[in-house]
Amino acid sequence: MARAVPTRTKLGFTILGWLVGFLIFFPILWTVLTSFKTEGTAIATPPQFLFFAWTAENYIEVNARSDYFKHFANSVIISVGSTLLGLLIAIPAAWAMAFSPTKRTKDVLLWMLSTKMLPAVGVLVPIYLLFRDSGLLDTRLGLTVVLTMTNLPIIVWMLYTYFREIPGDILEAARMDGASLAKEIVYVLTPMAVPGIASTLLLNIILAWNEAFWTLNLTAAKAAPLTAFIASYSSPEGLFWAKLSAASTLAIAPILILGWFSQRQLVRGLTFGAVK
Amino acid sequence: MATLQTRASARLMMTPAVVLLLLWMAVPLAMTLYFSMLRYNLLMPGMEEWAGTLNYRFFLTDPAFFTALANTLLLVGGVLLISVGGGIMMALLLDQPFFGQGLVRLMVIAPFFVMPTVSALVWKNMLMHPVNGLFAWISRTFGLQPVDWFAEAPLLSIVLIVSWQWLPFATLILLTALQSLDSEQKEAAEMDGAGSVSRFIHIVLPHMARAITVVVLIETIFLLSVFAEILVTTNGGPGIQTTTITYLVYVQALLQFDVGAASAGGIVAVVLANIVAIFLIRLIGKNLD
Numbered sequence: 001m002a003r004a005v006p007t008r009t010k011l012g013f014t015i016l017g018w019l020v021g022f023l024i025f026f027p028i029l030w031t032v033l034t035s036f037k038t039e040g041t042a043i044a045t046p047p048q049f050l051f052f053a054w055t056a057e058n059y060i061e062v063n064a065r066s067d068y069f070k071h072f073a074n075s076v077i078i079s080v081g082s083t084l085l086g087l088l089i090a091i092p093a094a095w096a097m098a099f100s101p102t103k104r105t106k107d108v109l110l111w112m113l114s115t116k117m118l119p120a121v122g123v124l125v126p127i128y129l130l131f132r133d134s135g136l137l138d139t140r141l142g143l144t145v146v147l148t149m150t151n152l153p154i155i156v157w158m159l160y161t162y163f164r165e166i167p168g169d170i171l172e173a174a175r176m177d178g179a180s181l182a183k184e185i186v187y188v189l190t191p192m193a194v195p196g197i198a199s200t201l202l203l204n205i206i207l208a209w210n211e212a213f214w215t216l217n218l219t220a221a222k223a224a225p226l227t228a229f230i231a232s233y234s235s236p237e238g239l240f241w242a243k244l245s246a247a248s249t250l251a252i253a254p255i256l257i258l259g260w261f262s263q264r265q266l267v268r269g270l271t272f273g274a275v276k
Numbered sequence: 277m278a279t280l281q282t283r284a285s286a287r288l289m290m291t292p293a294v295v296l297l298l299l300w301m302a303v304p305l306a307m308t309l310y311f312s313m314l315r316y317n318l319l320m321p322g323m324e325e326w327a328g329t330l331n332y333r334f335f336l337t338d339p340a341f342f343t344a345l346a347n348t349l350l351l352v353g354g355v356l357l358i359s360v361g362g363g364i365m366m367a368l369l370l371d372q373p374f375f376g377q378g379l380v381r382l383m384v385i386a387p388f389f390v391m392p393t394v395s396a397l398v399w400k401n402m403l404m405h406p407v408n409g410l411f412a413w414i415s416r417t418f419g420l421q422p423v424d425w426f427a428e429a430p431l432l433s434i435v436l437i438v439s440w441q442w443l444p445f446a447t448l449i450l451l452t453a454l455q456s457l458d459s460e461q462k463e464a465a466e467m468d469g470a471g472s473v474s475r476f477i478h479i480v481l482p483h484m485a486r487a488i489t490v491v492v493l494i495e496t497i498f499l500l501s502v503f504a505e506i507l508v509t510t511n512g513g514p515g516i517q518t519t520t521i522t523y524l525v526y527v528q529a530l531l532q533f534d535v536g537a538a539s540a541g542g543i544v545a546v547v548l549a550n551i552v553a554i555f556l557i558r559l560i561g562k563n564l565d
Contacts, residue, residue, distance in 0.1 A: 013374040020369060021380035024443065028386055030410065031398050043408040046417075089296060092289035100286035108294065110561050115301045117553035119501050121525045122546035125539050126307035128529065149300040156293060181285060210391040212504035217530065227504065230393040234508040241402055248394040259389035260382050267452045270494065272560050275449050275487050 028252070035059070035245035042241040058246035066229070068247065075225035075251075077140050078215075079208035082147035083201055086155040089148070091197070094159035095189065099168060109160065113272060116153040120213045131218060138220045146218065147208045154207070155200055158269045162196025199265035202258055209255045226251040305546070311539035318533035331540035340516055340524060341541075348520040348548075351435055352499045358439035360491055363446025364484070368476075370447070371454050381451075388444040392504040399437045400426060400509045430510050430518045437505055442498075446491050453487030454480070486559075493556035500549050521545050 034042050036054045062068050097105045127146065128137075136142030166189070174188045212227040219228050230251055233244045259266070267275055315327040335341055370381055387395065403410050404425040412422035425433040457480065465475050503522050506512060512519035512527065519527070525545060529538035 010372075010374055013369070013372045014376065017369055017372070017374050017380045018376065020366070021383040024440070025383035025386055027395070027398055027403060027440070028390065030402060031394075034402060042402075045408060045413055047410055047413055089292050093293035096286035096289040100282050102283070102286075106561065108290070110557050112293070112297055113560065114553060114557055115297050117497050117549055117556070118301060118305070119522065119542075119545045119549045121501065121503075121522045122308060122542040122549075123304035124525065125311055125529050125535055125542060126304040129307075129535070130304075149296065152293065152297060152300075181282075206389060210389070212392040213501060216393075216504055216507060217526070227391050227393050230391065230397065231504065231508050233397055234393075239401075241408075244397060244401065248398060252390050252394055255391075256386060256389045259385070263382075263385055263448065266385075266388075267449050270445070271449060271490050275453055275490055 028256075031245045031252075032249050033245075034241055035249045037242050037245075039240055039242045042245070058242045059250070062243055062247050062250075066247075068229075068250070071224055071226050071229040072250070074140060074223055075209055075227075078143050078147060078223075078225050079205045081140070081144040082151065082208050083155075083204040085144065085148045086152050086204060087159075087197065087201065090152060090155040090159055094156050094163050095185070097156075098160055098163035098166070099171060109157065112153040112156055116150070120150070124217065127214075128217065137218060138223045140223045143215060143218055143223060143225070146214045147211055150211070150214070151204050151207055154269060154272075155204055157272050158200040158203065158265075159193075159196060161268060161272075162199070163193060165196075166192050199262060200269065202262040203265050203269040206255055206259055206262070308539045308542050308546075311535050312543050314536050314539075316535040318535060327536060331536045332544075335537055335540040335544065340519065341521075341544075343516050344519050344521050344524040347431060347516075347518060348500065348522075350431060351438070351502060351520060352496055354432070354435035355439045355442055355499055356492060356495060358435070359442040359446045359495065360488060362439070362443050363450050363491065364488070366443065366447040367450035367454050367484075368480075370451050385444040385448055387440050388442075388448075390441065392441065393508050395441055396437055396505040396508045399440070400433070404433060426510060427514070430514060434502075434505055434509060434518055437509070438499065438502055442495055445495065449491050450484060450487055453484050457483045489559060490556075493552060493559065496552045497549060497556065500545070500552070521548065 033049070035058055036056065037048065037052055038055060038057070041048050041052045097109060131137045131142055136145075170192075171184060171188060174184050179188065209225075210227065212231075215225050215227045216231060219225070224232075230244075230247060233240075233247065312331050313327055313329070314324050315330065316324045366384060370377065370384065374380075401409070404423075406412055406422050406424035406427070409422075411425070415422040423429070461479060462475060465479055470478070501522055502520065503526065506518055506520065506523050507526075510518040512523045516524075521541065522545060525538050525541040528534045528541060532538075
């Protein structure tokens with residue numbers, strides 16, 4: 001049983017908790033605030049926190065000058081595309097491993113995980129050359145394929161940990177009733193598996209959205225998602241803080257909201273079931 | 277029981293994932309291994325020749341390699357220290373009941389969802405800028421000389437940025453572990469007269485040990501590949517002060533077009549990561565049974 005906590009202790013922790021939380025969150029808050037300033041206010045000393053002339057001109061300017069929504073669309077296409085493609089490949093595999101495990105299932109799972117631990121830089125040269133020779137450099141298709149492969153182990157693992165919790169008896173019962181494999185999947189497994197699949201989908205969109213090794217190395221102007229587009233602010237446009245902030249706010253807002261919704265699944269997905 | 281038929285279909289269902297991952301891993305890795313034994317520069321096409329272990333000797337005896345290795349270890353070690361140490365404290369704090377706990381939790385995990393290029397540029401410019409940055413203003417407010425972060429302590433600056441990104445991850449996982457601790461056990465110890473410090477050392481910490489190990493191993497694997505934060509802030513400089521192994525390989529491959537040396541470097545990076553990966557795989561494997 002939880003005990004009653006003295007109010008004074010609770011108040012103390014409330015103040016401390018909010019203070020620390022605010023400090024950690026501050027860089028994000030600061031970015032959002034700066035995005036509504038003029039360039040002059042953005043670099044003003046002393047810094048202007050709330051009482052400045054709010055303006056939305058940076059958002060308009062960023063779109064007008066840099067084709068922002070093309071990059072935004074690239075991010076959406078690449079992250080959603082690679083996640084869906086990954087799910088398509090991973091769902092049957094995870095299903096098989098969860099419901100018809102063999103002696104080697106565990107080895108296969110661990111081997112898949114080990115491919116995720118291969119540092120990207122170890123295969124940078126061949127992937128770059130293969131892409132160059134097959135015309136996949138700076139294409140959304142190429143990047144989608146690479147991100148599918150880099151995230152496939154995580155997708156399989158997450159699905160596996162969810163599928164394993166579905167009672168196998170129900171499937172047996174359906175089979176006894178003469179359901180075919182296809183029917184078993186569509187009518188019995190899918191409804192029970194949808195929450196797990198949805199969580200996997202969310203987490204992988206987040207991971208793919210923020211991926212910043214392959215997106216930076218394999219794209220240029222055409223297929224660049226937001227990670228690569230924001231990197232172009234490093235110089236010399238990095239001096240335009242308000243515009244950098246507006247571009248950044250738009251780039252992180254959707255994924256931050258998705259992330260907040262999927263915080264529980266995050267633990268499970270990123271520790272491969274080692275911490276629940 | 278699984279029938280022969282379901283077993284066959286199970287194998288069929290696993291095939292695409294297994295074959296694709298096998299190709300994804302084996303083909304490029306074999307190519308890297310092959311390239312690493314060639315004298316091969318993209319600027320001199322058609323001049324490839326067998327080089328044996330020359331690239332490895334070149335890469336491993338290059339002074340830049342030792343600097344990069346040291347930088348990699350400092351980066352990984354520094355971030356682990358800050359994020360795991362801070363994560364333990366954050367988890368203990370968030371485990372206490374207080375008003376608005378849920379909201380604070382959302383604020384604390386937020387940095388994890390910020391893309392690396394954004395967090396690096398926001399920190400470098402808006403916070404750490406020596407003249408107009410917020411930190412400089414805070415320093416001056418207290419009458420101190422502002423720190424020119426990226427000139428005076430470039431590697432530390434990157435460590436701080438990356439730590440900010442990974443603190444939420446450590447916090448979230450350690451908090452999850454902490455919340456699975458049986459509260460009766462804590463209360464029993466309390467009734468036996470154990471103080472909060474000895475309760476932490478003898479009950480809480482051992483309970484969190486496994487989660488801490490998992491965090492350390494997973495973070496290490498990701499941190500060995502830190503790239504974007506270096507690219508957009510320092511380009512590995514000044515000089516090679518912030519060049520890590522990952523960044524060094526990138527420079528050799530895509531800026532100097534030296535495929536042979538870059539491949540040798542890539543293999544070295546793979547070996548380093550594998551040392552960590554073996555421990556992690558074992559730990560997770562144990563948990564599977």
